[in-house]
Amino acid sequence: MSESRVVLQDLFAPSGLTFGGDAPWDPKVHDERFYGRVLAKGSLGLGESYVDGWWDCEELETFFCRLLSSGVPQKVRVWRDLLRIVLARLTNRGRRSSAFEIGERHYDLGNDLYETMLDRRMTYSCGYWAGARNLDEAQEAKLDLVCRKAALKPGMRVLDIGCGWGSLAAFAAERYGVSVVGITVSKEQIELGRLRTAGLPVQLLLQDYRDLAGTFDAIVSVGMFEHVGHRHYRTFFDVARRCLAPGGLFVLHTIGTRLSAVSCDPWIEKYIFPNSLVPSMAQIAAALENRFVIEDWQNIGPHYEPTLMAWFSNFRAGWDRLQGRYTDRFYRLWSYYLRACAGSFRARYNDVWQLVLSREGLSGGYEAVR
Numbered sequence: 001m002s003e004s005r006v007v008l009q010d011l012f013a014p015s016g017l018t019f020g021g022d023a024p025w026d027p028k029v030h031d032e033r034f035y036g037r038v039l040a041k042g043s044l045g046l047g048e049s050y051v052d053g054w055w056d057c058e059e060l061e062t063f064f065c066r067l068l069s070s071g072v073p074q075k076v077r078v079w080r081d082l083l084r085i086v087l088a089r090l091t092n093r094g095r096r097s098s099a100f101e102i103g104e105r106h107y108d109l110g111n112d113l114y115e116t117m118l119d120r121r122m123t124y125s126c127g128y129w130a131g132a133r134n135l136d137e138a139q140e141a142k143l144d145l146v147c148r149k150a151a152l153k154p155g156m157r158v159l160d161i162g163c164g165w166g167s168l169a170a171f172a173a174e175r176y177g178v179s180v181v182g183i184t185v186s187k188e189q190i191e192l193g194r195l196r197t198a199g200l201p202v203q204l205l206l207q208d209y210r211d212l213a214g215t216f217d218a219i220v221s222v223g224m225f226e227h228v229g230h231r232h233y234r235t236f237f238d239v240a241r242r243c244l245a246p247g248g249l250f251v252l253h254t255i256g257t258r259l260s261a262v263s264c265d266p267w268i269e270k271y272i273f274p275n276s277l278v279p280s281m282a283q284i285a286a287a288l289e290n291r292f293v294i295e296d297w298q299n300i301g302p303h304y305e306p307t308l309m310a311w312f313s314n315f316r317a318g319w320d321r322l323q324g325r326y327t328d329r330f331y332r333l334w335s336y337y338l339r340a341c342a343g344s345f346r347a348r349y350n351d352v353w354q355l356v357l358s359r360e361g362l363s364g365g366y367e368a369v370r
Contacts, residue, residue: 064343162224301351
């Protein structure tokens with residue numbers, strides 16, 4: 001047995017994971033170089049070696065839940081992680097010059113991929129499973145929850161910052177009688193989104209949020225704030241405040257984490273979401289200071305695991321249709337992404353927050369919507 005394997009097994013011991021063990025969450029290693037690679041590169045080495053086929057795991061989501069719950073990742077920090085944090089402090093994530101990179105590298109991968117994976121409305125964010133029997137119902141429940149929190153009424157003009165393929169815009173127009181302007185940095189989303197919202201009072205624009213103008217009765221932003229970057233949180237809220245009519249509400253839906261950071265997981269950064277960052281409560285609250293009043297703050301984090309696993313189930317079931325355009329290596333990469341994230345939400349390593357914000361505080365207060 002190699003020294004690297006002994007060291008890594010000792011580090012993994014608190015998580016109850018055994019290399020080559022019989023439990024479905026135990027990793028099965030096919031290449032002995034795996035141990036040294038993980039010790040040298042941490043989570044980046046763990047993810048890259050999986051995509052390379054050096055190891056497998058039947059219940060990958062449980063593997064990550066156990067790993068993250070045990071605190072092992074903090075023990076496997078190496079100088080490269082420290083260097084990455086220093087570089088993140090020096091560089092300007094979310095800057096205007098790179099605003100469209102996330103669209104090109106992630107959301108423009110192919111509409112066929114997302115049509116296969118997502119619900120019928122193509123909603124790429126955490127669903128709301130209270131009473132829902134399937135992904136379609138969970139996503140409609142989430143869209144309705146956001147609309148009710150924003151207190152939408154017929155005739156309102158609504159802004160959707162990070163509109164994706166227009167699922168929330170279309171839902172709000174159909175069910176609540178509002179008109180919607182949505183913005184995204186993805187060309188593929190705009191192309192398909194405009195087709196999917198045709199005939200509705202919905203306008204989808206390829207635009208950076210910093211270029212927004214006009215006044216709106218309500219603002220919603222679902223799953224976009226993770227791409228803003230900590231240096232730009234105040235700018236983001238300044239833009240939202242400028243665009244929100246007095247007395248209006250702004251509903252912000254974002255993944256959140258318990259510890260403030262300036263960079264994200266290195267594997268996620270390199271292969272899935274470039275220039276991304278999951279905010280902490282402290283970072284959000286600091287940026288909101290003297291900009292918005294927090295009327296409500298709900299945590300729906302536990303609803304993301306079933307959402308991610310439903311996406312993985314759809315992706316796996318539809319792989320035969322996607323194989324001609326995507327490689328087997330992509331299958332391993334995308335499966336790792338979805339199942340690792342599912343494990344992180346099961347472990348409560350990450351959460352999902354919905355904030356209801358007003359400019360000056362609603363007269364008489366806000367009655368929480370659930």
